Amino acid sequence: MKIEEAPNENFSRPRDPPADELGHFGMSTLLASELARLAEALDNESLGTTEIPLEAMAQKIARNLGVKADEVAILGVSTRWRHLHFLVPQALKNVGFIPLSSTSALAARTVRDNRPEINNNFSSVRHATVFEGVKAATTTGEIIQKIISAPVVCDEKVVGVMQISRKGPTNADAGPDFTSDDLAKVQTLCRPLGKLVRRLAGE
Numbered sequence: 001m002k003i004e005e006a007p008n009e010n011f012s013r014p015r016d017p018p019a020d021e022l023g024h025f026g027m028s029t030l031l032a033s034e035l036a037r038l039a040e041a042l043d044n045e046s047l048g049t050t051e052i053p054l055e056a057m058a059q060k061i062a063r064n065l066g067v068k069a070d071e072v073a074i075l076g077v078s079t080r081w082r083h084l085h086f087l088v089p090q091a092l093k094n095v096g097f098i099p100l101s102s103t104s105a106l107a108a109r110t111v112r113d114n115r116p117e118i119n120n121n122f123s124s125v126r127h128a129t130v131f132e133g134v135k136a137a138t139t140t141g142e143i144i145q146k147i148i149s150a151p152v153v154c155d156e157k158v159v160g161v162m163q164i165s166r167k168g169p170t171n172a173d174a175g176p177d178f179t180s181d182d183l184a185k186v187q188t189l190c191r192p193l194g195k196l197v198r199r200l201a202g203e
Contacts, residue, residue, distance in 0.1 A: 027064050028064055028185040028188045031061065031189060032191065032192050033192075034057075035057065035189065035193055035196065036192035038052070038192075038196060039192055039194070039195035042195055042199055043195065052196055052199065052200055054074065054087055054088055054196065058074060058088040058089070059072075061162075061164075064189075065182065065185060065186070067164055068167070071164060071165045071166060071167055072088065072089070072162075072163075073086060073088065073162070073163040073165070074086075074152070074160060074162050074163075075087060075098070075107055075160055075163070076159065076197050076202075077100070077111060077158060077159050077160055078097075078201060081097070082100045083099050083100060084098040084100065084107050084108060084160075084161065085098075085201070087160070087200050087201070096131075098128065100112065104126055104127055106122075106128075106147065106149050106163070110149045110150065110158075110161045111151060111158045111161060114153070115151070116149065116150035117149050117150075118147075118148050118178050118179075118182075118183055119146065119149075120145075120171075121145075121146075121171065122146055122165075123143050123144065123145050132167075143167060144165045144166075144167050145165075145166055145168055145171045146165060146171070146175075146177060146178055147163055147164070147165040147166075147178075148163065148186050149162075149163045150162050150183070153190070153191075153194050154194030159194055159197050159198040159201060160193070160197035160198075160201060162186060162190050162193065164186055
């Protein structure tokens with residue numbers, strides 16, 4: 001299934017306005033609309049057992065925010081096991097979990113505080129690094145220098161975390177600092193992600 005198309009003939013897709021009519025956040029708004037349509041289809045049970053194309057959506061998010069594909073991470077919360085696990089990148093799915101009680105993991109703090117955060121000197125602060133060193137076909141294993149971490153909420157409950165990073169051997173090599181505008185784009189995308197992440201994260 002192509003996520004650009006309606007899941008079936010019973011699901012009517014409204015026409016998107018041109019991006020240049022939507023101002024500075026035009027592309028983020030279009031992508032958020034795409035996520036919202038996918039979530040609505042889930043609510044209507046239009047997708048049935050169709051796999052949710054979160055990996056493809058993550059690649060679109062990366063392009064929208066000007067980062068590489070492996071610099072987008074989406075994690076789901078397991079309320080049963082009290083931990084976070086990676087939904088994307090694919091290479092990190094089976095590496096391990098992040099306990100929600102962790103004092104060194106930014107993602108865990110994002111869940112506990114339900115608050116977004118920008119850190120443009122991330123490599124210089126104490127944090128869990130086990131996932132950064134994973135090298136695979138879709139991950140570089142480079143050091144995270146800069147990061148945005150934002151909660152993904154569904155029905156007023158944090159069900160996951162989206163993290164956008166810039167990686168490189170040094171802070172300068174990683175690229176420009178993240179700004180409040182970048183954070184606003186991430187939050188725009190986090191809103192419609194809630195239902196999708198809740199479905200994928202399970203309990």
